[in-house]
Amino acid sequence: MIATLRELVRRRDLLYMLALRDIRVRYKQSVMGFLWAILMPGLIVAAGILVRYGFAVSGRTVVTASEMLAVSVKSIPWAFLVGAIRFSSNSLINNTSLVTKIYMPREIFPLAATLAQITDLLVALTLLAVLLVVFHVGASWELLWVIPILLIFVLLVAGWGILLAAASLFFRDVKYIVEVFLTFAIFFTPVFYDSSLFPHYGHWLLLNPVAPLLQGLSATVVYHRAPELPWVAYSTVWALVTCIGGLALFKRLEPYFAESI
Secondary structure (H helix, E strand, C coil): CHHHHHHHHHCHHHHHHHHHHHHHHHHCCCCCHHHHHHHHHHHHHHHHHHHHHHHCHHHCCCCCHHHHHHHHHHHHHHHHHHHHHHHHHCHHHHCHHHHHHCCCCCCHHHHHHHHHHHHHHHHHHHHHHHHHHHCCCCCCHHHHHHHHHHHHHHHHHHHHHHHHHHHHHHCCCHHHHHHHHHHHHHHHCCCCCCHHHCCCCHHHHCCCCHHHHHHHHHHHHCCCCCCCHHHHHHHHHHHHHHHHHHHHHHHHHHHHHHHHC
């Protein structure tokens, strides 16, 4: 594992080049350009507001500014997760010529796909910061939690991307399973709502390792509360296990990649 990490560090220039290539390919001859970075979060926020109205949460039919901002804060990392998993899971299949003809750490391909999505994440976060200023959301020391929570989130997503990239080579229907999962997983993740809405069953929702991180972000940014540290620690363990286990399994399966392609 240490040798794998050292090799990735040595090849970091290649990682950056592949990520930059993915960004250029994605936005080349694109009508909307970087507006695509805010399209998905914007659609999720709009859907979340409609869901709030439709279900009349807590007997109310009006969505407050804080609720809208909480959905916005959680929608941006969720959109990053969707894009990163979608592109990273297909990264090896989409680069078959490089995988079979040029020697390099194959983990670079799903990692580059995830890194490319971070560009969209940063663009969306910048616009979110503007939105928070417009709604007069003040600053607090709890905002310092945003950086470690986002790092844990990216690590978790990168681990899943590595696992799914390897699985897609051996089972070609994985990409269809991923699409179905990404379509419906948002309803089982507290993006449109908060786990506290289910006082007796909310802790079951938090078993999804993404959930504590999303709720931690909304708590720190919108409500200026510290995240629930036990649940953040739970997600951190998930992120480390997923990333380390994904790299280990990836290296174990790597000798069989060529024949599977």
